[in-house]
Amino acid sequence: MNRSTRRRMLAATATGLLATSLGVAVSATATAAPGGAALRTCKISTLPYPTDTYRADANAVDPTGRYVAGTALRVGETENQYLLLFWDGQRVTELESEASATPVDINADGVVIGNGSAGTGYGQPWRYRDGKLEQLPVLPSTGIFVSAINDAGDIVGYGSDIVPGELVALRWPAARPGTVEVLDAPVDAQAGGITDNGTIVGSAGPFGDWNSWVRRPNGRIDALTFPGAEWSTANAAAGRWAIGQAWLSGGTSSTRVRWDLRNGSHTLLDNEMPALTGVNAKGVVVGGDRVARGTTSRVLPGGGERVVVGARSISDSGTIVGFRNVLAERVTPVRWTGC
Template sequence: MTRSARRRILAGTAAGLLATSLGVAVSATASAAPGATAIACTISTLPYPTDTYRAEANAVDPTGRFVAGAALRVSDSGNQSLLLLWDRDQLTTIESSIVGDVADVNADGVVIGNGWADTGIGQPWRYRDGRVELLPVVPSTGIAVTAINENGDIVGYGSDIVPGAWVALRWPAARPGTVEVLDAPANAMPSGITANGTIVGSAGDFGAWTGWVRRPNGRIAPLTAPGAEWTMVGAAAGRWAIGQVGLGGTSPVKVRWDLRDGSYTTLDQQLAGLGDVNTKGVVVGGDRVVRGSTSRVLPGGGERVTIGARSIADTGTIVGFRNADRVTPVRWTGC
C-alpha cells in the first residue's frame, strides 16, 4: 500500500469536485502461459481532472473499491496539489494545501498521507468523512505516516525525538486524537500494518538496516535472510511482508517473508522495484506482478512509455501510473 511532493499547511479544505472521465487506455493484453487457463490482463485509465498536468494512483484498499492518488495543477500561486479519491469509477477531487503525498487508503475510504507544516516540518494528515484533518504529533523535526489497516490504525515514524534517531509511531483507532511511541528497535521506521495489528519495518543506521516485525502483543522478532548484510522491509498484508536484503552482490535480493515463522522466498529478480503485497502473497512493483516465484509483465508499457504498479488489492486489482508524455492514473485487472 507503500508506496512519495509536500505542501504547507493552510486551514480548511475545499469541497470535492467530480472530474471528467477520460475513458479507457488501449494497450496490449497479457496472456497466460501455454496450457494455462487464459486470463485477460488489461489496463485502463482512471478518470482524472483534465486541468492537471500529472496524476497518478498511489494506493488501493484490500477490497478494490477505493483508490487514492494525487495530481498537480498549475495555479496563479504555483503548483497546486490535489487529493484524488476514486470510489469504484466515481472520482472526488479534494483541494487542500495540507495534502502532499498519498500513503495509503483502507476499505472505509480513509486516506492518509504526508505534507508540510508552515514551519517546514513534515506533517501527516488523514482524509475521512469528506474533510482533510491534521493528525496529532509528538515533538519532532518531522513525522510521516506509511500505512493504515482496516480498523483505522495508522503507523509511521518521527525524527529526532531522541537526537539522531527515528522512532516508531502509531495512531490507534481505538483512542481517537492520540499518537503513541511504540516499543521498537532503535531507529525504527514502520512500513506496514496488517488487519490484526502486526507491524513491520526497518531500523538501524544508514546502510546497516535490519528488518523487524512487531506482533499485536508487542513481541518483536527480526525479519532477515541468512548472510544478509542489511535488510529493508517495504510492505505487509495478511501473513506476508516484502522487502530487500543485501547479500553482498551488485544488486539487492527481493524477498517475501511468511510472517507466521519468518521464513522467506526469493522473488523473481526481474522485478524492477517493490510496490506492494496483498493477503494472497501477490507482489507488484515496476512493470510486473509476481505470483509465487514467477512474474509477468503488465500491459501498457512500451518504447518511451513507462508504467509503474504501486498497490494491489486482495481482489487482484492493481493501480499505479502510466507515463506516455503525460503521467496518468491507471488500473490493471485480470493480471
C-alpha cells in the first residue's frame, strides 16, 4: 500500500467516523468561557433541511456567515439518494449527487468547492456557483482533491502520482479560468489552506514524517516550525492564522497548534480540543464539540447523554456550522451563534 493510498484511507476513515457519529438539533444556550472575554450567549439552532432525509450535515460556512454547504441522505425503497445542500441564509437548495461528493469550503461570493469521484473511483473535485455544479480541471493522476478557496476564487489542493510516488500541491487560479497548475512547493506536498492575499499553507514529506510550510504571495516558501516536534501538519488558514498539529518527541499524542503567519510564531491550543476543523480570520478555532479563543476552549451547547455535536467550520463573524446527532435517531445540520 503506497503513501497516497494510506493518506486517502485515513481521510476516508475520519470522514466516516464523523458521518456515523452524526441527528435532531434543538436550541440551547451557554455562557462564554472565563478568561476576560466579554459575556456571550451561545445558541444552537437547526438549519432547514429536507424533512424526508435520513441525515443531513453542514460542512462549511463562508466568511460572512451567509452561505453554508452540506450533505444529506434520502433513503429509498431500492436505493439511497445522496444530496448536496446549499444554504443562502435560511433558504436551502438541494442537488442530487454521488455518494462521495462532499463540500469542503465556500468563499464570500457563495462559491462552493468539494471533492467527489465522478464514478471513476478516483478523486474528482468540483465547484458550485451560480446554481450550477461543474467539475474542475485535473491532471493525469490517481486522485486529485481540493482543500480551500479564497475570496478571489483561487482554489488549492493536491494530487497523487502526478509525479510518480508523490503528492504535489495544486492551485486552480481564478485569473486563469479552466486551468490547474502544480505549485512550487516542497517535495511530496499537500496544500491545506489559502488566505485572501494568496498565502498558502500545507504539509510535505513522507507518510508519518510531515513538515509544515507556508508559501508567501511572492512565491517564497518558509517552514512553519514547532520546537521539539518530530512532525507537524498545517491543515487550514484564514487571515494571518494557520492551524495544525505537531507530534512532540517522547509524546503520546499530537499537540494542537495555531501559527501566526506574519512571523511564524505559534500558540498551543487547548488539548481538550478533540480535533481542528476550522479557523477564522480572527484566529478562533473549532473542532469536535469545542471552540477555542486564545489558549482556552469551551464546549459548544447542544450535546449531552447519547447526543453528539460536531463543529465543522467557522465564519469570520463567528457563525459555526456542523451537525447534531441524537444517537440511533437522526443527524441534523446545525448552526451556532454568539459563541
